[in-house]
Amino acid sequence: MSNILLYAEVTKENFLHTVLFELAYKAQELAKKLDNADVSALLICKTGLAEEFKEAFINSGFNYVYIAEDDRLSNYSTELYSKIAVDIINEIKPEIILIGATTQGRDLAPRISSALHTGLTADCTGLDINEKGQLAATRPTFGGKLMATILCKTMPQMATVRPKVFKPAPENIVKDTKFIYIKPDIDHIETKVKFVEFVKGLNTAINELDSAEIIVAGGRGMKNEAGFELLKNFAETIGACVAASRGAVEMGLAPVDIQIGQTGKTVTPKLYIACGISGAIQHIVGMQESDKIIAINTDEKAPIFDICDCGYVGDVFEILPKLTNILKSAS
Amino acid sequence: MKVLVCIKQVPDTNDIKWTENNTIQREGVESIINPYDVYAIEEALKLKKSLPDVEITVLTMGPLQAETMLRKAIALGCDKAVLISDKKFAGADTYATGKTLAAAIKTKLPDFDLILCGQFAIDGDTAQTGPSIASRLEIPQITFVKELKECNNGSICAVREIEEGLETLKVELPALICILKGVGETTRPKINGFIKAKNTEIIIYSMEDIGLTPEETGIKGSPTFVSKAFCPVHNRGECEICNDCSSLADKIKEFGGIDE
Numbered sequence: 001m002s003n004i005l006l007y008a009e010v011t012k013e014n015f016l017h018t019v020l021f022e023l024a025y026k027a028q029e030l031a032k033k034l035d036n037a038d039v040s041a042l043l044i045c046k047t048g049l050a051e052e053f054k055e056a057f058i059n060s061g062f063n064y065v066y067i068a069e070d071d072r073l074s075n076y077s078t079e080l081y082s083k084i085a086v087d088i089i090n091e092i093k094p095e096i097i098l099i100g101a102t103t104q105g106r107d108l109a110p111r112i113s114s115a116l117h118t119g120l121t122a123d124c125t126g127l128d129i130n131e132k133g134q135l136a137a138t139r140p141t142f143g144g145k146l147m148a149t150i151l152c153k154t155m156p157q158m159a160t161v162r163p164k165v166f167k168p169a170p171e172n173i174v175k176d177t178k179f180i181y182i183k184p185d186i187d188h189i190e191t192k193v194k195f196v197e198f199v200k201g202l203n204t205a206i207n208e209l210d211s212a213e214i215i216v217a218g219g220r221g222m223k224n225e226a227g228f229e230l231l232k233n234f235a236e237t238i239g240a241c242v243a244a245s246r247g248a249v250e251m252g253l254a255p256v257d258i259q260i261g262q263t264g265k266t267v268t269p270k271l272y273i274a275c276g277i278s279g280a281i282q283h284i285v286g287m288q289e290s291d292k293i294i295a296i297n298t299d300e301k302a303p304i305f306d307i308c309d310c311g312y313v314g315d316v317f318e319i320l321p322k323l324t325n326i327l328k329s330a331s
Numbered sequence: 332m333k334v335l336v337c338i339k340q341v342p343d344t345n346d347i348k349w350t351e352n353n354t355i356q357r358e359g360v361e362s363i364i365n366p367y368d369v370y371a372i373e374e375a376l377k378l379k380k381s382l383p384d385v386e387i388t389v390l391t392m393g394p395l396q397a398e399t400m401l402r403k404a405i406a407l408g409c410d411k412a413v414l415i416s417d418k419k420f421a422g423a424d425t426y427a428t429g430k431t432l433a434a435a436i437k438t439k440l441p442d443f444d445l446i447l448c449g450q451f452a453i454d455g456d457t458a459q460t461g462p463s464i465a466s467r468l469e470i471p472q473i474t475f476v477k478e479l480k481e482c483n484n485g486s487i488c489a490v491r492e493i494e495e496g497l498e499t500l501k502v503e504l505p506a507l508i509c510i511l512k513g514v515g516e517t518t519r520p521k522i523n524g525f526i527k528a529k530n531t532e533i534i535i536y537s538m539e540d541i542g543l544t545p546e547e548t549g550i551k552g553s554p555t556f557v558s559k560a561f562c563p564v565h566n567r568g569e570c571e572i573c574n575d576c577s578s579l580a581d582k583i584k585e586f587g588g589i590d591e
Binding site for chain 2: 011012082103107109111114118119120123140147152153154191193195198199200238240256262263273285295296305307308310319323326327
């Protein structure tokens, strides 16, 4: 019987990271192509926390949840978490392991795959099972200019998956989930890394962009700070969040935490308005799942026009103040 | 303190073009030091400024042409350069790359205190090679680090930038740290840096030198392989071009659900 194991990440504020539910729905689809494989989760957390998540696991269609709780596990630790994960994986021998491509997932996954001597595909945007029953993981490379589908010769086949790429199940998939507690074998481990402090981010742009209905993003074409001011005014008028392309961030026009794209965030708003963004694929992978996309660019051949619903060929410095005025009087 | 910085030569991805056969045009594309590895070099140079007796060695796995990149790192202020080069390394995935670099470190550079890597390489963007090296060497790692802080008595503090905020961790050396874009000014090579770069011997090791077999490296030693590569496609309909400002404003209202 094959088995797909998902890593259930616990955030700093002791919630389950939502990427788990995106992975869970995708994993159910993959499981159907694997003779109805079991979909399981691995949860590593502080003592007592798992109880709070049980309903979420039951409602997300998990067959088994493996739980390792210990008082030493209240903060993520590469050393302890990877040791526990490797021990449990060696026990249950899954064929596929999927981990969210968060900072925690991207820290943990290569440590596990190295210890298990198996392959790991990073930051995937597509997952499928091929005709031979292998995991076919697709990801952008070369700054997103090329898509590559990667297979793994060894077991387990591992991949990290970018949050917000897959959608969670539209409704509950209730299963008779079995919860299996495993005592972590970490008493003898003296960690070399010590937690010193955590300062919650003051800049909440990250979360705002996640839930924004409308995003106005600026690229190199915004040219300077005055350009970005126009963009901000426009965004404010229509109640949108401001984001930026890597180009704009590299020019120092915007902070890196609002960067959209392969090396930044993935967003899925109702409407994405790209201003002065040429549409390098590295940007597109971060916003292509938006419901509607509008692009404004001087270059009619810019690739952004290939992926948008509506475009305007012209100078952002001219059009944005006009749009701001029209929409201001409308609202 | 001995600091090892692992760097990678990458094509400048801003400069990549497509051939008619839907493959990446590699010829004529300029090679650069992976920008995140430059940030790692910067952090090493900062340590050298603030602490006595810091020696920085840059290490890369790549073709012989990577020597040019190593000389650039020397010009920036690094002290020694080591190139691991062998035709048998070709086609390595992150697992095989981590194994190869770790083997080089174990056999040829074993007395390091700190290994610095860039968090990502801009061509592959996997962020896996650093942790893979650390795992092989059985040393602790800290990833997504934006700043190194106090370093004393065999330990170092690192500030990680994670989704929810800034986390500070302290690690006993030896350790491996992956650097994100750092804070502060960028170092530019000075004239005597260029002279030093010209006169520094680049140490080159082959697969046999670092004690590996062909089965353990390159494409043979890689558990993952690319089965298909293709140009990204988008399944959005035709783009509707607006010719004037008011029709564009109407579209924004319609798509954005903005009430009049």
